Amino acid sequence: MKSLRVLLRTRLEWIEEHLMQNAEKNGYGYITPSMARLYSYLGNAPVPMSELARRLKISRQAVHQLVNEGIHSGFLELLDSPNDKRVKMVQLSQEGQKMATVAIAEINKAEEELKQYIGVENVQELRRILELKWPED
Incomplete structure (x- = not known):
């Protein structure tokens, strides 16, 4: 029997593969899976680079590289933290927000x-189970 970890990872990979295949069709084929993963951690509020590194479980240097790629692509922008000018905050640019809207539509299609x-019932049940409170919540 496969472990729950393997099952969840395999199903997440199915969704991500769907997203990446359709990124090509939508004109975003140059976005790497690593960049897509970074973008998935950005919401409506700016996020400190150190927090992105923690969420992605990668080094700060790797986050800096991904963020620089995102800035170069026009999807990200940097802001100074209002509390500490040494801290750089990352947020989606207007172009990044457009891309995120397309990505959300593709995830909904998946x-x-x-x-x-x-x-339908199984998807609803899966959603119900995944929305239950987990130990770290």
Whole structure:
């Protein structure tokens, strides 16, 4: 029997593969999986680079490299922290917000496709289970 870890990772990879394949169709084929993962951790509020490194579980140097790629692509911008001018905050640019909207639409399409394979009730049950309180919550 496969472990829960393997099952969850395999299913997440299915969604990410769907997203990356459709990124090409939507004109974002040059975005790497690492960059897509970084973008997935950015919401509406700016995030400190150190926090991104912690969330992504990668070095600060690696985050700096990804952020620089995102700035060069026009999807990210840096801001000074209002509390500490030494801290750089990362946020999606206007172009990055447009890309995020397209990505969310693709993720929703993947969920609809999943409903066709495993059924609406099973997707709803999966969502219900994953939304339960977990130990670190």
